[in-house]
Amino acid sequence: MLTHDSAPGSRLDSYEIGESLASGATNADDLQDGRTRALTFWPASSQMNRKRATRLLTTLLLTICAWWSVTAQQLALPSAPNSVKFAAIGDAGSGDAPQYEIANQMTRFHAKFPFDRVIMLGDNIYGGQEPQDLIRKFSQPYKALLDMGVKFYASLGNHDDPANSRYPLWNMGGEQYYSFATKNVRFFALDSNKIDKKELAWLENALKSSKEDWKICYFHHPLYSDGGTHGSSVDVRVVFEPLFVTYGVNVVFAGHDHIYERLTPQKGIYHFVEGASGQLRKGDTKRSAMTAMAFDQAESFMLVEIDGNQLSFQAISRTGATVDSGTIQRQVRPAARVARLLPAPR
Numbered sequence: 001m002l003t004h005d006s007a008p009g010s011r012l013d014s015y016e017i018g019e020s021l022a023s024g025a026t027n028a029d030d031l032q033d034g035r036t037r038a039l040t041f042w043p044a045s046s047q048m049n050r051k052r053a054t055r056l057l058t059t060l061l062l063t064i065c066a067w068w069s070v071t072a073q074q075l076a077l078p079s080a081p082n083s084v085k086f087a088a089i090g091d092a093g094s095g096d097a098p099q100y101e102i103a104n105q106m107t108r109f110h111a112k113f114p115f116d117r118v119i120m121l122g123d124n125i126y127g128g129q130e131p132q133d134l135i136r137k138f139s140q141p142y143k144a145l146l147d148m149g150v151k152f153y154a155s156l157g158n159h160d161d162p163a164n165s166r167y168p169l170w171n172m173g174g175e176q177y178y179s180f181a182t183k184n185v186r187f188f189a190l191d192s193n194k195i196d197k198k199e200l201a202w203l204e205n206a207l208k209s210s211k212e213d214w215k216i217c218y219f220h221h222p223l224y225s226d227g228g229t230h231g232s233s234v235d236v237r238v239v240f241e242p243l244f245v246t247y248g249v250n251v252v253f254a255g256h257d258h259i260y261e262r263l264t265p266q267k268g269i270y271h272f273v274e275g276a277s278g279q280l281r282k283g284d285t286k287r288s289a290m291t292a293m294a295f296d297q298a299e300s301f302m303l304v305e306i307d308g309n310q311l312s313f314q315a316i317s318r319t320g321a322t323v324d325s326g327t328i329q330r331q332v333r334p335a336a337r338v339a340r341l342l343p344a345p346r
Contacts, residue, residue, distance in 0.1 A: 230256050
């Protein structure tokens with residue numbers, strides 16, 4: 001809706017014009033309150049009847065609403081024909097209206113940006129974890145996307161039941177951590193709830209053996225975050241980050257703090273927090289020198305595209321407004337680090 005400030009005696013808003021015309025008033029003599037003299041431009045010989053005035057006003061308002069809808073839901077990504085396209089959601093599974101509104105926006109944007117997968121950053125289900133909860137908090141809100149063949153790949157958060165790693169629609173295969181690849185991108189879904197030596201050994205081997213250009217890790221607890229409620233999970237950082245740096249991870253996605261945030265690169269790695277896809281802590285961001293962009297005024301989700309050596313991203317609120325977007329060029333590993341991955345000379 002468009003609004004403006006009107007001083008008494010200056011001009012009418014659209015509501016006042018509509019009411020005046022609808023009541024049969026068509027010139028200044030019919031309107032006595034001193035604020036409606038703007039209508040004197042209508043010649044007496046060409047009076048507008050109520051139906052025509054209402055029709056014109058309705059058309060104008062519909063045009064404004066349509067323009068606002070289009071501009072509010074514009075795609076900021078290239079959507080190249082052979083690129084890797086995916087969405088990211090975190091802390092989504094509330095079963096409440098905001099989750100459903102985010103899911104509806106995802107479906108609308110899918111028509112313009114046909115992503116084939118969604119990475120889930122943990123706390124996928126809050127509260128009850130029974131089969132009926134999985135319906136109300138997952139398969140029902142995302143039904144349109146599931147029906148179109150979009151696959152969801154979950155990591156688990158502190159509110160998730162580990163048994164849900166066997167839930168078929170989350171494509172975890174019963175594992176707490178796993179890896180999958182498409183084209184030149186390999187994803188590593190990790191468990192940041194209980195990190196043990198077994199997971200770290202698996203992660204090191206998986207990163208070391210990966211041949212893809214892009215390595216993307218995602219899990220629940222952020223290594224870096226300016227969320228006021230939780231903030232950076234330093235205990236997770238000290239065990240994951242050395243492997244990420246050594247083996248050339250490019251981008252990390254996490255949730256937990258119920259905000260959206262893009263961090264400045266940390267040790268050459270880009271970090272995103274998207275923990276507001278169903279839950280929100282409004283005003284919870286405590287900005288710091290590492291805050292590149294943050295949004296905590298509404299729930300949100302992310303769209304991501306990788307084409308060659310470029311990653312493009314767009315963060316979108318539940319109203320369809322773009323709250324952040326940009327591009328990242330793939331980092332080139334330092335020669336010393338590459339040498340560590342090559343076979344030793346004989």
